[in-house]
Amino acid sequence: MTTVVRDGRLQDDAFVDASGQDTLPAAGPVIVSLAQWQAGRDGLLARGTPLGIRLQSDQSPALVAGDLGHFAVVALEFPKYRDGRAYTHARALKERLGYAGEIRAIGDVLQEQLHFMQRCGFNAFEISGPDPERAWATVAGDHTVWYQATGDGRARALDLRHPAGRR
Amino acid sequence: MYRYDEFDHTLVAERIATFRRQVGRRLSGDLTEDQFKPLRLKNGLYLQLHAYMLRVNIPYGCLSTRQLRKFADIARRYDRGFGHFTTRQNIQYNWISLAETPDILAELASVEVNTMQSSGNCVRNITADQFAGRARDEVEDPRPWCELIRQWSILHPEFSYLPRKFKIAVSGAPVDRAAVKFHDVGLYLRRNAAGEVGFEVIVGGGQGRLPYVGLTIRDWLAKDDLLSYLEAILRIYNLGGRRDNPQKARIKVQVNALGIDEFRRLVDEEWAQIKASPLLAVPAAEIDRISAYFAPPAWEQITDEAGLLVRQDAASAAFAAWRRANVVAHRQPGYAIVNLSLKATSMAPGDLTADQMDAVADLADRYTLGELRVTHRQNLVFTDVRQKDLLAVWEALDKLDLATPNIGTITDIVACPGLDFCALANARAIPVAQQIGRHFQSAAALQDVGELSINISGCMNACGHHHVGNIGILGVEKNGQEFYQLTLGGSSGADASLGDRLGKGIPAAEVPPAIEAIVGTYKQLRNPGERFLDTYRRIGLEPFREAVYGPDAGRRREVA
Numbered sequence: 001m002t003t004v005v006r007d008g009r010l011q012d013d014a015f016v017d018a019s020g021q022d023t024l025p026a027a028g029p030v031i032v033s034l035a036q037w038q039a040g041r042d043g044l045l046a047r048g049t050p051l052g053i054r055l056q057s058d059q060s061p062a063l064v065a066g067d068l069g070h071f072a073v074v075a076l077e078f079p080k081y082r083d084g085r086a087y088t089h090a091r092a093l094k095e096r097l098g099y100a101g102e103i104r105a106i107g108d109v110l111q112e113q114l115h116f117m118q119r120c121g122f123n124a125f126e127i128s129g130p131d132p133e134r135a136w137a138t139v140a141g142d143h144t145v146w147y148q149a150t151g152d153g154r155a156r157a158l159d160l161r162h163p164a165g166r167r
Numbered sequence: 168m169y170r171y172d173e174f175d176h177t178l179v180a181e182r183i184a185t186f187r188r189q190v191g192r193r194l195s196g197d198l199t200e201d202q203f204k205p206l207r208l209k210n211g212l213y214l215q216l217h218a219y220m221l222r223v224n225i226p227y228g229c230l231s232t233r234q235l236r237k238f239a240d241i242a243r244r245y246d247r248g249f250g251h252f253t254t255r256q257n258i259q260y261n262w263i264s265l266a267e268t269p270d271i272l273a274e275l276a277s278v279e280v281n282t283m284q285s286s287g288n289c290v291r292n293i294t295a296d297q298f299a300g301r302a303r304d305e306v307e308d309p310r311p312w313c314e315l316i317r318q319w320s321i322l323h324p325e326f327s328y329l330p331r332k333f334k335i336a337v338s339g340a341p342v343d344r345a346a347v348k349f350h351d352v353g354l355y356l357r358r359n360a361a362g363e364v365g366f367e368v369i370v371g372g373g374q375g376r377l378p379y380v381g382l383t384i385r386d387w388l389a390k391d392d393l394l395s396y397l398e399a400i401l402r403i404y405n406l407g408g409r410r411d412n413p414q415k416a417r418i419k420v421q422v423n424a425l426g427i428d429e430f431r432r433l434v435d436e437e438w439a440q441i442k443a444s445p446l447l448a449v450p451a452a453e454i455d456r457i458s459a460y461f462a463p464p465a466w467e468q469i470t471d472e473a474g475l476l477v478r479q480d481a482a483s484a485a486f487a488a489w490r491r492a493n494v495v496a497h498r499q500p501g502y503a504i505v506n507l508s509l510k511a512t513s514m515a516p517g518d519l520t521a522d523q524m525d526a527v528a529d530l531a532d533r534y535t536l537g538e539l540r541v542t543h544r545q546n547l548v549f550t551d552v553r554q555k556d557l558l559a560v561w562e563a564l565d566k567l568d569l570a571t572p573n574i575g576t577i578t579d580i581v582a583c584p585g586l587d588f589c590a591l592a593n594a595r596a597i598p599v600a601q602q603i604g605r606h607f608q609s610a611a612a613l614q615d616v617g618e619l620s621i622n623i624s625g626c627m628n629a630c631g632h633h634h635v636g637n638i639g640i641l642g643v644e645k646n647g648q649e650f651y652q653l654t655l656g657g658s659s660g661a662d663a664s665l666g667d668r669l670g671k672g673i674p675a676a677e678v679p680p681a682i683e684a685i686v687g688t689y690k691q692l693r694n695p696g697e698r699f700l701d702t703y704r705r706i707g708l709e710p711f712r713e714a715v716y717g718p719d720a721g722r723r724r725e726v727a
Contacts, residue, residue: 060406082288082410083328084326084328085406087326087328087405088325088402091325096440110202112206113328115324116325116328120325142181142184142185143181143322144177144181145174145178146324147178147318147319147321148319148323148324150446157175158450158453160174161452161453162456164452
């Protein structure tokens with residue numbers, strides 16, 4: 001069983017990532033690849049278990065825009081921490097496509113990126129390294145001021161400067 | 168100039184605290200160099216040939232005397248007593264110890280300076296016309312917009328891991344002193360047909376291995392739409408810029424591959440979705456708050472000193488030569504803009520010692536309003552000198568070796584640090600610049616040749632902007648030896664162009680004679696009053712090629 005950090009705490013994860021596998025587990029929540037979803041959509045829905053989809057960094061969530069209601073998890077992959085496309089994908093999911101489920105960061109997820117990820121809409125993290133909870137705790141207080149607004153509702157510095165002009 | 172408020176101070180302080188922790192983890196071995204690299208780069212720290220190099224932002228080139236004194240202090244205490252001003256309005260220190268870096272950042276923060284995003288694959292220091300707010304030809308002061316963009320770009324949650332670095336420059340004047348067309352995004356403040364001031368937006372310019380003159384993506388953009396439009400461009404780039412090859416990862420490659428029309432279509436499609444977003448709206452009160460920092464200073468109500476200056480010119484040919492080359496008209500009567508030349512032959516282009524920094528700060532406090540500017544041609548500027556003080560300022564600068572009358576001339580050379588410092592370089596740049604400087608030392612020679620820019624890069628990465636020098640010099644390495652390739656006809660102005668290659672590379676010792684042959688050809692063939700660039704554009708490469716390589720140059724070239 002894998003573990004995921006949510007709300008700063010390490011939690012067991014009920015999902016099995018079957019995205020790289022030829023056959024899916026017979027029962028239980030699974031995460032599938034875009035190709036698996038496109039090839040076996042009806043069968044997956046017939047399982048009656050929670051579903052997740054794993055998207056690579058060159059796979060836009062817009063490709064599954066009409067299906068997002070079926071997914072409890074959208075896992076966005078960071079093949080390398082340097083690949084920043086998933087930040088844009090996460091914002092698109094949350095702010096544009098109306099997705100309200102779990103957006104999970106997977107792959108090369110380092111503690112230094114957690115703030116950026118959170119602000120873009122990620123709310124679950126498979127953090128690299130031996131002690132993900134400690135990694136989270138280490139960076140938790142790093143940033144209290146931001147110059148940008150995203151869909152997370154945090155006020156920008158300029159909103160705090162001009163309370164009357166706030167959204 | 169802009170001052171930090173509590174939010175700016177907190178943001179920088181938090182960033183330094185994070186970096187201090189990261190440095191600690193690196194020093195303890197908890198982070199490998201590979202893991203640490205992107206973290207240090209985002210804070211301006213490079214690992215060079217001999218030591219760490221720290222690049223410090225001077226946002227849009229504006230500097231207070233307090234900040235300059237801090238630069239001197241850091242040069243003395245943490246480096247070897249000097250700093251290097253770059254082509255992107257940064258100052259770099261070349262001999263930095265990793266363990267001391269967090270303390271240096273804290274020192275810089277105490278005078279409201281930071282190193283955030285001066286490197287790495289993110290939006291870099293925002294640059295601007297060094298005469299912003301003082302130039303006579305300005306449509307509007309670009310600095311408030313630079314500051315707005317600076318804040319929007321710093322620690323952007325979505326755009327901190329771009330395919331490659333991203334440089335933005337802004338000019339408020341039609342005469343381009345900021346090389347706007349050679350940036351990933353360039354902005355010109357312009358009036359539209361209705362007389363409203365907005366931005367012409369240029370995209371996809373750049374130098375390096377694949378030089379491109381930027382293209383206009385939008386003729387006119389309303390000020391209110393600035394951030395949403397920039398965000399649309401960055402999003403299209405973040406998603407579509409190449410990530411498989413760092414050499415091809417800049418936005419210029421994406422724009423060129425798609426074509427400007429298709430790129431524009433993608434940006435417009437994205438922009439339509441966010442144009443009205445409250446997330447990107449900036450209240451007028453914030454624009455007003457930022458603009459207030461750039462309001463015209465309390466100039467004295469004085470008049471021009473034409474008579475006095477003519478008499479002073481007559482009394483000193485050296486003063487007259489300096490005034491002609493280094494002093495620029497100011498928008499306010501009785502004042503002048505003074506360029507400080509960091510191109511004396513005694514120093515590397517753009518270098519300033521700690522003692523010079525302190526002395527310059529003292530002069531700026533005494534004769535100007537306590538501020539100065541850094542130019543993308545690696546010089547400094549006093550923005551507000553009373554014309555009646557010019558003689559005294561000249562005398563003082565001359566004592567500091569900062570009054571070489573060569574701004575815009577053949578010895579006002581832009582050069583990267585080259586193989587003397589840089590891990591990427593193939594050849595030295597500084598000694599070549601100094602050789603040329605010594606070769607054309609006399610004020611009379613400089614005046615005779617007139618406006619002619621030389622840019623030297625020690626490798627194809629083109630940090631010395633050789634592509635846009637009227638004469639460009641590129642260092643290359645062949646069989647363990649340094650050679651220099653010359654290009655002619657480059658320009659970073661509004662009439663932007665890339666230089667054309669003159670011929671095969673030549674050894675360092677042959678560079679000054681080659682430059683002399685090029686200049687001789689120009690002097691022979693120019694029309695009265697014609698600049699080098701215009702002569703070159705009129706007569707082409709051939710006469711210059713012949714002058715450098717000999718009359719049978721064409722045939723030899725084919726054999727080679």
